[in-house]
Amino acid sequence: MTSEEKKQHSSRLVPFSYYKCLIPDYFASVPLHWHGEFEINLVISGCAEFICGDGRFVSEEGDIVVIPPNMLHAICPHGDNKQLYDTIVFSPEMLGASDSDRCAAECIKPLSNGGSRVNTHITKEHIYYGELKTTAENIFSCAKGNTAQLDMLMKSELLRFFWLLRESGDITRTSENTISRSEAIRPAIEYMNDNFSENITVERLAEIAHLSKSYFMRRFKETSGGSAIEYLSQIRLKKACELLCATDKTAAEIAFECGFKNISNFNRQFRRIVGCTPKEYRRLNRR
Numbered sequence: 001m002t003s004e005e006k007k008q009h010s011s012r013l014v015p016f017s018y019y020k021c022l023i024p025d026y027f028a029s030v031p032l033h034w035h036g037e038f039e040i041n042l043v044i045s046g047c048a049e050f051i052c053g054d055g056r057f058v059s060e061e062g063d064i065v066v067i068p069p070n071m072l073h074a075i076c077p078h079g080d081n082k083q084l085y086d087t088i089v090f091s092p093e094m095l096g097a098s099d100s101d102r103c104a105a106e107c108i109k110p111l112s113n114g115g116s117r118v119n120t121h122i123t124k125e126h127i128y129y130g131e132l133k134t135t136a137e138n139i140f141s142c143a144k145g146n147t148a149q150l151d152m153l154m155k156s157e158l159l160r161f162f163w164l165l166r167e168s169g170d171i172t173r174t175s176e177n178t179i180s181r182s183e184a185i186r187p188a189i190e191y192m193n194d195n196f197s198e199n200i201t202v203e204r205l206a207e208i209a210h211l212s213k214s215y216f217m218r219r220f221k222e223t224s225g226g227s228a229i230e231y232l233s234q235i236r237l238k239k240a241c242e243l244l245c246a247t248d249k250t251a252a253e254i255a256f257e258c259g260f261k262n263i264s265n266f267n268r269q270f271r272r273i274v275g276c277t278p279k280e281y282r283r284l285n286r287r
Contacts, residue, residue, distance in 0.1 A: 016090035016154070018143035023048055023075060023083050027241070028273045030075040031234040032189055032224050038111075039067040039089045040161075042136050048083035049076045051224060052120040053182050059083065064122035064136055066165070069112050071120075072182045072189070074224065086140045094158055107166065110173070119170035128164045135161045182223045185209055188216070192228070196235045197259040202228055236260065237273055244282040251278040 016037075023029065032051065043063045050057055050065055051074040058078050059065065067073050069092060077083075091097075092112040096104050110116035122132055135157050142154035165171050188205040205228050206216035220228045236258040243254045255266035270278050 014146075014151075015093050016088055016143060018140065018146075019087040019089075021083075021085050021087055023085075024077045024275065025082060028237070028275065029077065029234060030073075031231060031238060032072050032074040033193075034070050034072050035089065036069050037089045037091050038069060038095075039065075039073075039087065040136060040139065041065040041067075042086045042133075042140060044084045044086060046083035047078050047081050048085075049078045049225070050074070050121070051076075054223070055120060056225070057121050059085075059121075060123070062124055062133065064132060066118055066120050066122065068114075068116075068118050070114065072186065072223070076225065088139060088143050090158070094155055095162065096155075096159075107162075111162070111171065115174060117172050117174045118165065122165075122170075126168065126170075128168050132161065132164055135164065184211065185216070185220050185223055185228075188220070188228065189231070192232050192235055196232060196239065197257060199259075200232060232259075233269055234273065237270060240266070240270065240278070241274065241281060241285075244278055245285045254278070 021027075041064070043059045043061055043065070045061050047059050047061070050059055051072070052065070052067055053071050053073070075083075092108070095108045095111070097108050097112045098104070099108075111118065122129065126132060138157045139154055139161065142150040142157065162171070188209045191205065191208050192200060202217060203213055205220075206213040209216050211219065217227065220231070224231055240254050240258045243249060243257065244251075247254075249257070251266070252263045255263050258266075260266040260269075267277065270276075270281070274281060276284070
């Protein structure tokens with residue numbers, strides 16, 4: 001059983017995906033999730049709240065957010081602000097993770113398997129900020145160009161990017177005994193992502209995480225900023241949005257398929273979180 005993000009961001013032929021993102025206009029929020037690829041975000045304008053593992057911060061224009069493979073992360077609106085940002089999600093193979101030389105063994109593989117910790121939030125105060133931002137911009141330029149020749153340049157720029165992080169001390173070895181606080185709730189997140197259409201209780205989630213109900217509720221809120229039931233609603237609404245765009249099913253059919261028990265509750269939560277009715281969302285996104 002796994003709730004690792006199902007979306008395929010890379011293939012053997014094209015080992016990355018590029019996204020232009022605007023939150024909350026393109027999507028209300030990005031719920032807690034993880035994937036086996038690296039992710040780099042470059043904030044173009046505005047701000048938002050990021051959750052990366054046990055860390056939580058508000059981004060600013062020009063910030064760079066680096067997310068290693070399998071790290072729990074989420075993005076939420078910050079107040080009434082919007083955030084426009086570029087995102088690239090890429091396979092560890094772009095860095096040569098499967099190579100057998102000493103660079104791969106000592107520098108790249110630990111980044112991919114959790115043996116190294118990365119400073120996820122790069123701001124303008126960083127000693128190498130100018131070089132990191134220029135390198136990130138080059139990476140996104142290559143991703144937008146999307147050719148085999150630009151892939152070659154992108155690989156070199158990605159290696160330079162992580163070399164700068166390592167040189168500045170933003171990549172450090174982790175202890176085998178170091179366990180992220182966010183890991184305690186990962187089994188519950190897996191369960192919700194795989195079974196969101198079912199009747200799920202906090203008691204059941206705490207049992208899955210092998211925690212007491214009160215401790216689970218506190219740990220979940222510390223990690224995600226909201227309750228487990230709020231997170232479950234986000235997962236259900238995210239799936240509902242996908243079905244509204246990809247199928248001709250009625251709003252009622254989609255609501256029940258996604259785990260909502262009545263259509264009025266579905267409509268109320270959809271409007272509160274997404275910002276419009278299901279009918280309006282379908283019309284706007286299909287356009």
